[in-house]
Amino acid sequence: xxxxxxxxxxxxxxxxxxxxxxxxxxxxxxxxxxxxxxxxxxxxxxxxxxxxxxxxxxxxxxxxxxxxxxxxxxxxxxxxxxxxxxxxxxxxxxxxxxxxxxxxxxxxxxxxxxxxxxxxxxxxxxxxxxxxxxxxxxxxxxxxxxxxxxxxxxxxxxxxxxxxxxxxxxxxxxxxxxxxxxxxxxxxxxxxxxxxxxxxxxxxxxxxxxxxxxxxxxxxxxxxxxxxxxxxxxxxxxxxxxxxxxxxxxxxxxxxxxxxxxxxxxxxxxxxxxxxxxxxxxxxxxxxxxxxxxxxxxx
Numbered sequence: 561x562x563x564x565x566x567x568x569x570x571x572x573x574x575x576x577x578x579x580x581x582x583x584x585x586x587x588x589x590x591x592x593x594x595x596x597x598x599x600x601x602x603x604x605x606x607x608x609x610x611x612x613x614x615x616x617x618x619x620x621x622x623x624x625x626x627x628x629x630x631x632x633x634x635x636x637x638x639x640x641x642x643x644x645x646x647x648x649x650x651x652x653x654x655x656x657x658x659x660x661x662x663x664x665x666x667x668x669x670x671x672x673x674x675x676x677x678x679x680x681x682x683x684x685x686x687x688x689x690x691x692x693x694x695x696x697x698x699x700x701x702x703x704x705x706x707x708x709x710x711x712x713x714x715x716x717x718x719x720x721x722x723x724x725x726x727x728x729x730x731x732x733x734x735x736x737x738x739x740x741x742x743x744x745x746x747x748x749x750x751x752x753x754x755x756x757x758x759x760x761x762x763x764x765x766x767x768x769x770x771x772x773x774x775x776x777x778x779x780x781x782x783x784x785x786x787x788x789x790x791x792x793x794x795x796x797x798x799x800x801x802x803x804x805x806x807x808x809x810x811x812x813x814x815x816x817x818x819x820x821x822x823x824x825x826x827x828x829x830x831x832x833x834x835x836x837x838x839x840x841x842x843x844x845x846x847x848x849x850x851x852x853x854x855x856x857x858x859x
Contacts, residue, residue: 607811607859609821609842613659615851622845624715624791624832625655625852626676626683631696632657634834634843635666636852637673637685644688644712646671652685652694655852657836666699675715675754675832677723684723684736686713691725691736705741707734715791715832717754717762724762726751733764733777745777753792753802753832765789765802770812785817786810791833793842801842801857803830809842811859821855828853 621639628635634655641647650670654663670692676685682702683694689710693702707713711729718724723736724744731751733744744762745751753765762773769784770792786802793801800812807824810817821844823830829847836843840857 605858607818607820607857609809609855609857612841612854612856614853615655615659615661617850618661618664619653619655619845619852620850621847622653622831622850622852623672623674623847624676625834625843625845626678627657627834627836627843628678628683628696630678633662634852635676635683636845637676637832639672639674641672643672643674646688650687652676652683652699657841659852659854663699667694667701669701674713675717675725677716677718679718679720679723684716684718684725686716686725688713691716691723691741705736707741714752715754717756719756719760719762724754724756726754726764728752731766733762733773745773745779748779750788753789755792755794757794757797759797761797763792763794763800765792770800770802783812783815783817786812790831793833793835795835795837799859801833801835803833803844805829805831805847809833809844811857813859820857820859 619636619638622636623639624637626635636653638651641649648669650673651665652667654666655661671688673685673687683696685692691705695702710727714726714728716725726733731748732746735742735744749767751766755763764771767787769787770782771779772782773779789802790805791803798814803809807830809821809830811820828849831845831847834843842855842857844853
């Protein structure tokens with residue numbers, strides 16, 4: 561065996577081998593970055609709702625809650641008596657956006673108030689067989705619209721010109737325009753929740769699921785899983801939140817439904833929900849629990 565007479569050669573040779581092995585065995589930074597990017601792209605946030613606050617239990621059988629952007633107030637409809645009884649004990653309350661009851665008996669003398677919507681200077685609320693117009697500034701009832709053959713008026717929504725409202729037992733959607741009542745759609749089995757998108761499209765919840773309506777009252781079914789829905793929120797043309805009264809809330813995206821809240825075990829209802837869009841807060845009237853609960857929506 562011969563050895564080199566150059567004393568530096570073995571050292572350089574060994575260093576080269578170690579360097580080669582180190583490079584060969586170490587993962588490249590490019591591969592690490594690609595792997596991290598792939599994981600990031602494939603990780604999707606599961607939609608959820610986190611409880612933020614609850615009001616005190618003073619909102620007797622609250623059926624709906626409406627967030628009004630113009631004054632930053634939550635309006636709550638309290639049935640108080642029977643849901644279809646003309647007993648004159650129903651009321652509307654005002655609540656702050658952090659859950660403080662500002663005025664428990666803002667409007668009194670109603671029967672069984674349910675769905676609400678604001679158009680212009682007035683809040684409109686369904687009340688069994690009539691639509692009640694309340695002045696926002698004073699809480700005074702300005703006028704009422706008696707609905708012929710109405711049985712169980714429920715939700716209300718507006719496009720800024722018309723006020724749409726549903727009759728769950730006559731399977732009809734009506735609307736108020738310039739002081740006159742018209743029929744928008746019939747044969748909508750157990751129609752309840754209504755909402756209008758930013759482009760004026762009407763959406764509804766009935767026994768067939770979530771529907772999108774055309775201007776002539778015809779419709780297509782967007783989702784057939786969430787049947788018998790109650791409250792409806794339109795986030796955009798592909799994203800909705802729908803509740804079932806029994807205690808379930810769903811996020812519907814591109815026609816697919818994901819359950820994001822279930823309070824059936826606690827016997828806490830989820831009736832006609834409201835929404836604070838800038839904060840992604842869902843407002844839940846709990847009916848027999850007599851309080852409104854606010855949840856942060858993440859999706």
